[in-house]
Amino acid sequence: MSAVFRPVCTLLLGLLQVSGSPAASCRDRIPPHDQVARVARFVAHRCDWASMATISSHPPVLGQPFSNVFSVSDGPPGSSSGVPYLYLTHMEVSVQDLQVNPAASLSMSLAQTDFCRLQGFDPQSPLCAHIMLSGSVVQVNGTEAEFAKKALFTRHPEMIDWPTDHNWFFAKFNITQVWVLDYFGGVKIVTPEEYFKATPYRKPH
Numbered sequence: 370m371s372a373v374f375r376p377v378c379t380l381l382l383g384l385l386q387v388s389g390s391p392a393a394s395c396r397d398r399i400p401p402h403d404q405v406a407r408v409a410r411f412v413a414h415r416c417d418w419a420s421m422a423t424i425s426s427h428p429p430v431l432g433q434p435f436s437n438v439f440s441v442s443d444g445p446p447g448s449s450s451g452v453p454y455l456y457l458t459h460m461e462v463s464v465q466d467l468q469v470n471p472a473a474s475l476s477m478s479l480a481q482t483d484f485c486r487l488q489g490f491d492p493q494s495p496l497c498a499h500i501m502l503s504g505s506v507v508q509v510n511g512t513e514a515e516f517a518k519k520a521l522f523t524r525h526p527e528m529i530d531w532p533t534d535h536n537w538f539f540a541k542f543n544i545t546q547v548w549v550l551d552y553f554g555g556v557k558i559v560t561p562e563e564y565f566k567a568t569p570y571r572k573p574h
């Protein structure tokens with residue numbers, strides 16, 4: 370069954386002859402769907418942005434869920450930490466919510482990549498792998514902020530030029546639970562421990 374649904378490596382081999390090496394596309398292959406924690410790490414590393422829901426602090430939707438788009442990175446390409454890092458300013462409407470209540474939820478989907486489009490998977494289909502993270506947003510400092518900067522600025526180079534008077538800071542999504550939709554059978558739960566132990570890519574052999 371999985372061979373039918375995951376021909377992404379073969380598929381990309383034909384398409385990437387002009388733009389990329391076949392080896393690179395094979396390395397990017399999604400893990401088997403029974404390796405749920407690895408799938409979660411794969412999605413988290415491949416996605417450059419996420420929808421983040423906060424509890425609104427703004428009338429007339431005070432106390433209601435509020436979903437917004439944020440650029441994220443869990444590390445430079447090929448160097449995944451599993452931690453979604455964010456570059457934030459207190460001028461931002463959702464960040465103001467987080468100051469009142471840091472609880473949030475992030476969702477990321479392979480619909481953001483070529484994976485689902487090339488295989489004709491609708492974004493809401495469980496075959497188009499997506500994850501929802503529960504947790505909170507916390508500012509990071511010191512060496513972790515240095516890693517966050519490298520993670521974000523390599524994948525979102527225009528951040529380097531964002532206006533300095535906005536007082537940007539680095540933050541991470543502090544994961545308390547991972548929800549994975551990949552393949553049929555309903556949502557699967559991965560603990561933060563399982564998630565951080567897993568590797569998104571096949572070990573080189």
Ligand SMILES: *[C@@H]1O[C@H](CO)[C@@H](O)[C@H](O)[C@H]1NC(C)=O
Pocket residue numbers: 507508509510
């Ligand atoms: C980072 O520094 C900020 C501001 O001093 C502080 O509020 C926050 O708790 C620190 N974060 C961590 C993870 O230590």
Ligand SMILES: *[C@@H]1O[C@H](CO)[C@@H](O)[C@H](O)[C@H]1NC(C)=O
Pocket residue numbers: 505507543544545
């Ligand atoms: C992350 O969340 C857990 C569970 O709510 C909490 O115990 C921990 O202190 C949080 N970590 C940071 C750095 O805020």
